[in-house]
Amino acid sequence: MKEYTVALAGNPNTGKSTLFNTLTGLKQHTGNWAGKTVTLAAGYYRYEDVQFKMVDLPGTYSLFSNSDDEEVARDYIVFEKPDVTLLVLDATSLERSLNLALQVLEMTDQVLICLNLMDEAKKKGLKINAGQLSKKLGVPVIPISARNNEGLEVLSDTLLKLCSGKMKTTPYKMRYSEELEAKILKLETELADILGHEFPARWLAIRFLDGDEKLIAALKNKLDSKGKGGEAHGSTTTFGRSSGRHSC
Ligand SMILES: Nc1nc2c(ncn2[C@@H]2O[C@H](COP(=O)(O)OP(=O)(O)OP(=O)(O)O)[C@@H](O)[C@H]2O)c(=O)[nH]1
Ligand SMILES: [Mg+2]
Structure with a gap:
């Protein structure tokens, strides 16, 4: 079976591990405080005729070299080169998330953005034009609620299209002086x-x-x-397999 690797990146507390758990059926530690995921965890789920290997990266506000977490997340995206980096943004505080998003778009073309916590955003009366955001950033933007299992079918479908090359992106690149x-x-x-x-x-x-x-x-x-023919990186600590929880 064809396998694609998807790295979950994003600010702390945006629901990466919740999404990871919902998709893979594993139980990565989640909670309402920052900095829970400190090592890489990998889990699997099937969608149509492929298997996705999901890698749950530590949450970071940037991807420079300010901390071990940032280095781990950055090195994975740049050196391990997942088929897609799935950026999990908090729909209730987009401005804070977009800084990281711009950094990731500089690192790789293979990016999918999901706007998580849409249930909270709706409660707060926030309206986000995902289509317009997608046009501006040049990558797909999918609204979801990981905790409520909403939007995950579209998410998986888009992941598959990106991984298989059926969908191309044109990521927004920052221009400097x-x-x-x-x-x-x-x-x-x-x-x-x-x-x-x-x-x-x-x-x-x-x-x-x-x-x-x-x-x-x-x-x-x-x-x-x-x-030397070796692998430079790979502190993956948790493995598990599942056919996936949401109805694919
Ligand atoms: N309302 C709502 N809450 C959510 C949703 N997804 C996650 N949460 C909550 O947000 C909090 C943080 O979720 P985590 O999955 O631990 O976040 P994380 O991004 O893995 O955090 P780090 O590992 O620190 O980077 C938890 O209390 C989750 O229950 C969602 O779709 N809606
Ligand atoms: Mg986490």
């Missing part, structure tokens, strides 16, 4: 010459220009371990 863009382009070209297209050269160039030493070390570590 002309001077900075010239430097990014120069470094990006040099990096692409050295590394090929395996890693996101533009994003690496931006991070390098920002002086992200820890990222440079992580990349070196990844390249060294590849040279």
Whole structure:
């Protein structure tokens, strides 16, 4: 059976583990306080004729090198290259989530955004135009309520289309000042010459220009371990299989 890997990323407390649990039938720790998921957990569920491997990343506000959590989440997205990064945003506080969303869109094209806690958003009288947001960001945006099992069929369907290449994205990329863009382009070209297209050269160039030493070390570590034929990363701790809870 064809298997696709999907990484769940997002701010703390946006319902990533709740979504993970609902889809896989596992029981990752959830609760109403930040920072519960500290290690990577993987679980599986089937949809149509494929199996999704879901990886529950720690919640972070950014993906620089400010903490172990940020490094774990960032390294997974960039170096492990899941088929899709599923960004779980809190529909009740979108402005806070969009910063992270823009960072992820710089790292990979394979992004699906879900707006979770739509039940709460509705209660608060918030109206979000998911179609318009999707147009602006260049990736699909699906409203869901993970706790109430709402929107998950559309979510799975869109995941499948993205993973199988039936749906293409055109992620919004931040543009910087002309001077900075010239430097990014120069470094990006040099990096692409050295590394090929395996890693996101533009994003690496931006991070390098920002002086992200820890990222440079992580990349070196990844390249060294590849040279030795080993896997650089993979602190996956929890595994389980399920045919999925929602009606697919
Ligand atoms: N009302 C509502 N609450 C939800 C929904 N999804 C999750 N929650 C609640 O939001 C809180 C946080 O959920 P978690 O799944 O632990 O969040 P998380 O993103 O994994 O958090 P971290 O691991 O800290 O990053 C819990 O109290 C959940 O029950 C939803 O769709 N609606
Ligand atoms: Mg969690």
